[in-house]
Amino acid sequence: MHILGLGNGTVNGNSEILLKAALTAAEKADSSITTSWIHVPSVSVPRNPRPLEGAQDVSMGTIGQTGVGGDTVPDDRRDVLNAILAADALIFATPIYSHQPAGTLKMLVDRILGPFTDAAFVQRVLDSQMAGEKTYQHIKLDKRILKPRVAAFIAVGGSPFNDQVTMALPTLHQFVYSLHAKVVDQHVFRGFGRPGSVLLRGGEAVQRAEKLGQNVASQIGKTFDEAKYLGPEDPASCPYCHMSKVEIDYTQDNDIGCITCGARGKLVVGENGRIQPVWETS
Numbered sequence: 028m029h030i031l032g033l034g035n036g037t038v039n040g041n042s043e044i045l046l047k048a049a050l051t052a053a054e055k056a057d058s059s060i061t062t063s064w065i066h067v068p069s070v071s072v073p074r075n076p077r078p079l080e081g082a083q084d085v086s087m088g089t090i091g092q093t094g095v096g097g098d099t100v101p102d103d104r105r106d107v108l109n110a111i112l113a114a115d116a117l118i119f120a121t122p123i124y125s126h127q128p129a130g131t132l133k134m135l136v137d138r139i140l141g142p143f144t145d146a147a148f149v150q151r152v153l154d155s156q157m158a159g160e161k162t163y164q165h166i167k168l169d170k171r172i173l174k175p176r177v178a179a180f181i182a183v184g185g186s187p188f189n190d191q192v193t194m195a196l197p198t199l200h201q202f203v204y205s206l207h208a209k210v211v212d213q214h215v216f217r218g219f220g221r222p223g224s225v226l227l228r229g230g231e232a233v234q235r236a237e238k239l240g241q242n243v244a245s246q247i248g249k250t251f252d253e254a255k256y257l258g259p260e261d262p263a264s265c266p267y268c269h270m271s272k273v274e275i276d277y278t279q280d281n282d283i284g285c286i287t288c289g290a291r292g293k294l295v296v297g298e299n300g301r302i303q304p305v306w307e308t309s
C-alpha cells in the first residue's frame with residue numbers, strides 16, 4: 028500500500044513539516060506502507076498545454092500560444108496523474124491563501140483531475156462497454172481510477188480566526204470527490220503564520236499531523252463504504268463530509284444544503300431551544 032503526499036506550501040515550510048510528520052507516522056504505524064510526496068508548486072506545466080488524453084480542454088482557447096521563443100517547459104502532468112492513480116491514499120497539505128488552499132494546487136487539479144477521472148463516469152462507461160453498447164466503445168479507460176482510495180487533508184493558516192480559514196476544507200474536498208476517495212481525516216491548523224511555527228506550542232500540531240497519518244494508515248485499502256472517518260466532528264456536522272458549512276433555503280421551509288457535498292437537511296428547533304440541523308441520510 029502506498030500513500031502519496033501532495034505538499035503545496037513553502038519549501039521546508041509549515042505544511043511540508045506537517046505532511047512529513049503524517050507520512051512518517053503512517054509508515055511507523057504499518058511497516059508495509061510506503062510513502063512519497065510531490066511538491067506541487069514545483070510541478071511543471073507548459074503555459075497553454077493540450078489536454079491530457081481523454082481530458083477536457085480547459086485552455087480557454089489558448090492552446091499552442093507560447094511565450095517569446097516558444098515554450099520549452101517540461102510537462103509533468105502525466106507523471107503526477109500516474110502517481111495519484113498508483114496511490115492507495117492521498118494526503119494533501121496546503122497553506123491557506125485568501126481563505127482557500129493556495130492556488131498552485133487548484134491549478135494542478137484543474138489540469139489533471141476532474142470529469143475524465145470521475146469514478147462514476149468510468150463505471151458507467153465500463154458497464155456500457157461490457158453490455159456491448161456502441162456509444163462508449165471508443166473510450167480508453169484507466170481502471171486504476173476505480174481502485175479504493177482514502178484521503179486526508181492538512182490546511183495551515185496564519186490566522187486564528189475562523190472566517191479566514193473556513194473555505195479551505197470545502198475546496199480540498201472537491202479535489203478528491205471525482206476519484207470517489209473517502210476522506211478519513213481533516214484538520215485546519217490555525218495561527219501558524221511564521222515559517223516553522225508548527226514546531227512550537229509543545230509540538231501539538233506535529234502530534235495532530237502524526238495522528239492524521241496513523242488514521243490514514245488504519246483505513247488504507249478499505250472501500251469507500253468500509254473506510255471510517257476518524258477526524259473531528261461536532262453535533263451539527265454533515266454526516267458525509269463531517270463539517271458544519273451550510274446554505275439555508277428559506278423558500279423551502281428552512282431547508283439546508285451542505286456546501287461541500289450537497290447533502291440536504293432542515294433546520295429545526297430542538298428540545299433545548301437551540302436551532303440544529305437534521306440531515307437526510309440514506
Ligand SMILES: Cc1cc2nc3c(=O)[nH]c(=O)nc-3n(C[C@H](O)[C@H](O)[C@H](O)COP(=O)(O)O)c2cc1C
Nearest residue numbers: 036037040041042122123124125126184185186220
Ligand atoms: C498570499 C498569502 C495569503 C494568505 N492568506 C491567508 C488566509 O487567508 N488565512 C490564513 O489563515 N493565513 C493566510 N496566509 C498565511 C499562511 O497560510 C501561513 O503563513 C502558512 O503557515 C504558510 O504555509 P507554508 O509555511 O506551508 O507555506 C497567507 C499567506 C500568504 C503568503
